Amino acid sequence: MLKNVLIANRGEIACRIIRTLKEMGIASTAVYHFADRGAPHVAAADHAIELTALVPTAAYLDTAQLLAAARTAGADAIHPGYGFLAENAVFAAAVEAAGLVFIGPQPEVIRLMGDKILAREFAVAQGLPVAPSCQQDGTLAEFVAQASAIGFPLLIKAAAGGGGKGMSIVRSAEELPARASTASSEALRYFADGRVYAERYIERPRHIEVQIFGDGQGHVVHLFERECSVQRRFQKIIEESPAPNLPVALRDRICAAAVQLAAAAGYRNAGTVEFILAPDGEFYFLEMNTRLQVEHPVTEFVTGLDLVELQLRLAGGEACTLQQRDIAQTGHAFECRICAEQPEHDFRPATGRVAILEPPQGPGVRFDGGLRVGLPVTAAFDSMLAKLITHAPTRAESAARMRAALAELVLLGVDHNVDYLGRIFAHPEFLAGRLHTGFVVEQAEQLVAEPLTPAVRAAVLLAAVLGTDEFSRLAYECPEPHASIGHWRN
């Protein structure tokens, strides 16, 4: 059993991990940059240690300071959350070298899966289907020739990358050289590795991923699939489980492939194997994420399991007794990522300060946030503020629950995508489960807010102006007898 876990992260995932630590009676140690000193994860943890860095994000990436903080707090393990150092093999190795438990897979497995090309070769060796592809191993010109041979459309991306950075779709041989060159320079800038990689681009593909959990000794179970096809700017915004309209036999083949890959790698702890599913039912290995996923709550809802608890028990030395036959997929769960952004302006990130926050409540509703009233939302960190998750017996009921919960959520002080998400949950194609990763772009016009009726516009404007001292004084503190207007202001 672990005694004290340092969370090398911030925001909602740090709060999420601290919750399970509290339930398990394990002490929690938060770290924070000065800019985050008032953040909920700092207050929620038993201990909190400030890390210094000029740029806030750099604090959460500073291995030396993190290890020093773990020593100071007496932590015996480090949970990296997702993002930051979660998939950094060098960090994982440094944690273990310092005599601490790294709550995640073995460093060499992180390294293997972190390199798209090596990971792909490993998947091929395990018999997993992969899309036709080629990688740059010589000059850019040679790469362009090889890639053209695969045929178009092609997807070009950084060999070392993730998260949609430096990714582009090339539809003809003419545009390939320029796009390859751009991708390479972006790859160099983001990942300090200019190598690029091309693969057959699947039209209207679905993004299906499988949550797995391994004990590091070759025992691996899956916790079923998630569909994450609703994306904007190559980033997921809605995830669900089960994947809609996915035949059980196909679902089972995809899950089995994921288990096969993870078992071959001797995978330890929680991980996710991502696949592209083509309209013809063929699926291809995409990549493996060697960490807890943002969207893990949908799996928690449908399986009833606490993934962070599973992670902590295994890391604490307990044997993994979880058997495949014990894991069932019950009901339907959705997750929405609540982001500080302006969907009507190409999802441009927004900043502000949380002025009012009323999370939705009730049966089958979960809100994972790292927010509090007064918290500044700055450009220093990722724009994801919180996650809203719903669960109900059927997809239709879960979607209705999400629609109601999105309407119930009040978050004022920064522009966000809550209303936009609500429009997706009212879209007939979405409700029919006809999803693909281009859904948001394809349906962009249907997802624009209806123009306000004059009555609603007037209501909004009056609500706004009556909330100001200046106007309410004009409206209520008039020269007429006080008694006649007293009831307006209570």
Place this chain on the structure above:
Amino acid sequence: MLKNVLIANRGEIACRIIRTLKEMGIASTAVYHFADRGAPHVAAADHAIELTALVPTAAYLDTAQLLAAARTAGADAIHPGYGFLAENAVFAAAVEAAGLVFIGPQPEVIRLMGDKILAREFAVAQGLPVAPSCQQDGTLAEFVAQASAIGFPLLIKAAAGGGGKGMSIVRSAEELPARASTASSEALRYFADGRVYAERYIERPRHIEVQIFGDGQGHVVHLFERECSVQRRFQKIIEESPAPNLPVALRDRICAAAVQLAAAAGYRNAGTVEFILAPDGEFYFLEMNTRLQVEHPVTEFVTGLDLVELQLRLAGGEACTLQQRDIAQTGHAFECRICAEQPEHDFRPATGRVAILEPPQGPGVRFDGGLRVGLPVTAAFDSMLAKLITHAPTRAESAARMRAALAELVLLGVDHNVDYLGRIFAHPEFLAGRLHTGFVVEQAEQLVAEPLTPAVRAAVLLAAVLGTDEFSRLAYECPEPHASIGHWRN
């Protein structure tokens, strides 16, 4: 499908019902007394109609005004919630006579189950076990003689009553006459019916109840059992499902008895059959509650079903397609009733005003409240403010989750039982699942708060006093150079 439902209730249950109405796209109409004009259920509903009454509770009991409000709002059904008119057969009949749907059982079934003596006879006729008992049908003196013949200890209660009113345990023949007389006068005062009733008192009994759902045509399913043995002043404060340490065969017999009873009554909608379980494994029919129960969320968590949705679908004319084989009991759920009271002063009700409210969040946690900051908590209504419900794969994990959630819940402005509930969830007997209805009284000494250590006492006092303008001015606005103390106040 219903179009508009009037909720003849207030507080958390009104908010709970409105949530499901919103999910189903059914309009909601709230009613309220002036004292409740700022209450969340008024704001949450699509329509809200004020009812007038000198005493606030009387507004929610006024059939004529409720029916008029339903007409005004264009409601086609009335949901009574629990309490108030939920088990009033005259009201149910009046609703139906007005051409509206009463969301609950048939009036004659409410009448049957509402009379303890008739209900007991009906249960006996269906072959359900009942505890030896006698009812007053002549003078009080004759009743005393009959009751003595059963043997002691005896439980005496009002024939027409419920909720622990006028209930007492009599351990010897000597004290019986006086206690019977008191019970009769209390029965007269509370229920306008002075008849009393005595039954064999089971020592260390457990309160086990079964959630059932019927279609009114004889098709009845059960949604498994709940254990509600942790009670104070004869009122439940903690409920759970499954009942701990209850052999499956016995659980199945109890559930089958409940279904048998409800099917025989042609029961319609949601109901609960309550049993007393003796330490020897014998169980006895106690009563049937012909309404949604306060503790329905524990059943929702373990079955994944939304009971209010089931109620509304049936009331809207949909066939009940729920089959017993489709209903599974997964994981373990607890509910705590958060009450405005002082556990250290015999659970005396407390009043105040909600100053700070931070509901707990995270996986497997549900908070059903009807609270908002600024809401007065008065003696006008029941002292239950909210319910906290947790769910996890095992009882131990669910209890740990509840303990963490109780600690995470911040509710300031009125005294409450949250810390007391936390002590129950740390009690070894409770955690071992060795429960009986006298648990709270028997363990009273173990459930008293530990005296504060001087350090914690000092921390509380300093936290309090540093939050006052007066003291913080003394502490921070000193004659020393401002710069040296500037960082204290940001």
Place this chain on the structure above:
Amino acid sequence: MPTLLTLDGTTSEVDIIGRRPQLNLRVDDLHCRVEELPSGGASPCDITINGQRHRVWRAREGDRIHVHLDGRSYSVGYQEAVRAAAQSGHASNEIRAEMPGMVVELRAALGDDVAAGDPLLVIESMKMQITVTAPRAGVIESIHVEPNTSFQKGTLLVLLRAVVE
């Protein structure tokens, strides 16, 4: 002059000893080195006392300060409250209603000798029956309510006369 605060029926003194380099306070005999982490003004805030960090929410309501600290709730009586309590200590012959309700039953009669904790009457409030007990020993001087009548908060219920010792 120390500030007086009550908690769990006991009164404590809080005094300022020093303000730099850190705020130093005294709570009765306990010396406390205090650091308060800025929280943007509102609850929650972090207060570190003698190196131990506490997460605190607080809300003041007249002379009571409600505090949530490290997962538990407390209600602290502040200065004015202490003074009022000291005054009412002299006047505790008067047993007044703490909340509105109805008298269910009288349990003591005029002239009865009662000990501290003895039941005086049973009232009903918020749907619950509550037994009002004697705050200290005395003789029932007068009874100001009758069964089945209702009363408001603050109503004088029973007047005690001190036992002459």
Place this chain on the structure above:
Amino acid sequence: MPTLLTLDGTTSEVDIIGRRPQLNLRVDDLHCRVEELPSGGASPCDITINGQRHRVWRAREGDRIHVHLDGRSYSVGYQEAVRAAAQSGHASNEIRAEMPGMVVELRAALGDDVAAGDPLLVIESMKMQITVTAPRAGVIESIHVEPNTSFQKGTLLVLLRAVVE
């Protein structure tokens, strides 16, 4: 004098027509009879306009009022904001950074003719790439940043010169 408010890029006038027996306001051409249910001061509150009840939360932040009404969020610009916008309308030659970030790429060069919506430069902010476009037609007068350099909120990025018509 009517109060000016902006929403979704359009400005509306709100004026008080009468105060009794009910508050009567005008929003552009729409006559509105307003009742506000007391809510104890804070959000949420209930506002009834021409018989239609709305549940409202609102928070003011300088010249913006954030409103949540009937399950949707809005951001309303208030008087002062309108004036500022009117002024900046004259000065919209200046393209300034709306948030801190880094320049990824310039998409326009000195002297280029640009139409409204044409890309001027790509910046990165909050881990996302954003294309800054021309607010109206013009000629690039000057460019004040270079690729791979960072800038603060409010930094002048590009200066346009109006096209002489």
